[in-house]
Amino acid sequence: MKKLCLSGIVLWLSWILAVISYGEKEWWMFFQTIPEIVLLLTFLYLIRVIKNKWKYVGQGILFILCIVYFIQCIYYSQVGEFMSILALENADQAYLLIRPAYIICLLVILGVSFVLVQGRKLYLSKRNLFISIVISVLSAGGVYIQNTNSHFNWPLIQNVHRGGTPIVSLSKNIVKSIIPLTKQQKKIAGYPFEKDWIYKNQLPFPVKSDKHVEQPNIIIIFTEGTSARLLDCYDGKLGDVTPNIDAFAEKSMVVDRYYNHTAATFRGTHGQLTSCYPRYGGNEKGGWVGNKAGSGVSKQLAQRDYQSLPKLLNERGYDTSFISPHMQEDPYTDLLNMLGFHQVYTRDSATEFLPYNPEFWHSSLTDQDMYTELVQILEHQTTSQPFLIAMYTFETHTNVDTPNDGIKYKDGSNETLNTLHNVDNxxxxxxxxxxxxQYKDNTIVIFTADHCHYHDKPFMSLVANDTDYVKCFHDRIPFIIYDPVHSLPERYDAQNNTSLALTPTICQLLGINNEKNSFMGTSIFEPMDAPPILATGLDFYSIEDNHVIRPEQLAENDKKAVQQQIEKISLFYECEKANHVFH
Structure with missing residues (x-):
């Protein structure tokens, strides 16, 4: 019994260290895992009574559960939450979290977990059996309350419920990521999302009197994981992190109250260029990562039909290309090809334009090399054909710091500021x-992000006092439009519109309207006809009073409209599955 108590203390201390490491200040967080610890130790106590071979099976399961518990503690110490479905979808990027200290911790975890499940055989009296059952029931009840939508009004229970528990929360998310949206695919009649218009009214801003450009060029820059609140031209409090983006903003229209509608990079790129809510992202079951487009589920994804911005521009004689920092074999390349770009430039083709052999950072092109390549591609334009060039830069990814030859911010102590300052340079x-x-008078440049910044420790240290920030994968993102053709205002309020609006907005700037499409978004220059929904797979949020909010937290009179939109997104997922989005 003493050994079991000591084991419980070890488990609890590992959680306390994780909470302190992340910087949580609420005292109740220290007790978050106690019900699950007690339940785990009670099962361990009961297993030691078993005399047959099933004892070793039970010990093996508990050994795995102990490892899961400790790994969840390590993960929490870095990002302030247990592994989400989105984290599981991006398991291919787990290497970004690897540090020497974590490897040492993992070895210690393996040793401690092995010791925990060992012990001499116990003999269980009726009294101890009764006590064990009571403790198990009470602990299981506590774990259930923490991991379900309980309706208790006690403040402590509501707080503890927010985070779930290490083992159960991971198990739930694994099941959610594996089980399909519905057990049986619905039969979809027709193409319910198709329509023959993109916007309803003319652009409210006139063409400049001295400018007449029939088909402006378009450059779209998707910056990895960037929240608007850190840019100086938005809410940035430091004032010297993004001087170059600020200079760009001074000659552009800065869009306020504009949120990412999905995450992460696969969904963010796909969803913005097709104005939809992609069901599948990266590494989840049914996602893009881990399979080439020529086989398995990825083949089905690559063969699905969507209307997209590059496809619309292809029909109008544009040359469309995308610059990716990843290798040619990366599934991201398959996604970009599916979206309809004429040409996808990758890490492997960078030497066609760069006057040197680039060094890779985390197996990808650096941000400096990406922008150098963009300049070289512009320099190599030999025809008067209008073009769309989109690109995605990688180095601002969570848990990635600026390379040694990059530009760090001041003393270099904060990864988020380092990478943002570096990409600004x-x-x-x-x-x-x-x-x-020659392009400054005939080319529209758009600076935005694939999604907001992930709530890792360096980022949270910068926004911890922001009363309008909610710790989730949705936030305001930059949307800055340099347009030499139209007389746009210096700032524009998107009124809580989202990145679902990117393609409709560009179409309105270009005057592309009466075309068959399946766009779900509304241009930022037109009023939204439904409440904004933020969706990452099966995880939904909305926006209320400039705050990201769970649908169940909305006022009763707002829930119905939001639920209708969620049902519409669920229907879209079914249409995707049946390839009935667009034809």
Whole structure:
């Protein structure tokens, strides 16, 4: 019994260290895992009574559960939550979390977990059996309350319920990521999302009197995981993190109250360029990562039909290309090809444009090399054919710091500020070139993000006091439009519109309207006809009073409209599955 108590203390201390490491300040967080610890130890106590071979099976299961518990503690110490479905979907990027200290911790975990499940055989009296059953029931009840939508009004229970528990929360998310949306695919009649218009009214801003550009070029820059609140031209409090993006913003229209509608990169790229809610992202069951487009589930994804911005522009004689920092064999390339780009430039083709052999950072092109490649591609344009060039830069990814030859922010102590300052420097080299080039009078440049910043420890240290920030994978993202053709205002309020609006907004700027499409979004220049929904697979949020909020937290009179939109998104998922989005 003493050994069991000591084991419980070890489990609890590992959680306390995780909470302290992340910087949580609420005292109740220290007790978050106690019900699950007690339940685990009670089962361990009972298993030691078993005399047959099933004892070793039970010990093996408990050994695995102990490892899961400790790994969840390590994960929490870095991001302030247990592994979400989105984290499981991006398991291919787990290497970004690897540190030497974590490897040492994992070895210690294996040793401690092995010791925990060992012990001499016990003899169970009726009294101890009764006590064990009572403790198991009470602990199981506590774990159930923490991991379900309980309706208790006690403040402590409501707080503890917020986070779930390490083992059960991971188990739930694994099941959710494996089980399909519905047990049986619904039969979809027709193409319910198709329509023959993109926007309802003319652009409310006139063409500049001295400008007449029939088909403006378009450059779209998707910056990995960037929240608007850190950019100086938005809410940035430091004032010197993004001077080059600020200079760009001074000559552009800065869009306020604009949120990412989905995450992470696969969904963010796909969803913005097709104005939809993609059901599948990266590494989840049914997702893109881990399979080439020529086989399995990824083949089905690559063969699905969507209307997209590059496809619309292809029909109008544009040359459409995308610059990716990843290798040619990366599934991200398959996604971009499916979206209809004429040309996808990857890490492998970078030497066609760069005057040197690039060094890779986390197996991808650096942000500086990406912007250098963009400039070189512009320099190599030899025809008057209008173009769309989109690109995605990687280095601002969570748990990635600036390389040694990059530009760090001040003392380099905060990864988030380092990478943002570094990408700003890279963007500055492009912007200086652009403003002295032939393109400044005929090319629209859009700076945005694939999604907001993930709530890791360096980011949370910067926004911990922001009363309008909610710790989830949705936030305001930058949307800055340089348009030499139209007289746009310096700032524009999107009124809680989302990145679902990117493609409809660009179409309105270009005057592309009466085309068959399946776009679910509304241009930022038109009023939304439904409440904004933020969706990452089966995880839904909405926006109320400039706060991201769970649908169940909305006022009763708002829930119905939000639920109708969620049902619409669920129907879209079914249409995707049946390839009935667009034809």
């Amino acid at each position: 890279a963007f500055g080299s492009f912007w200086k070139y652009f403003m002295h080039s």
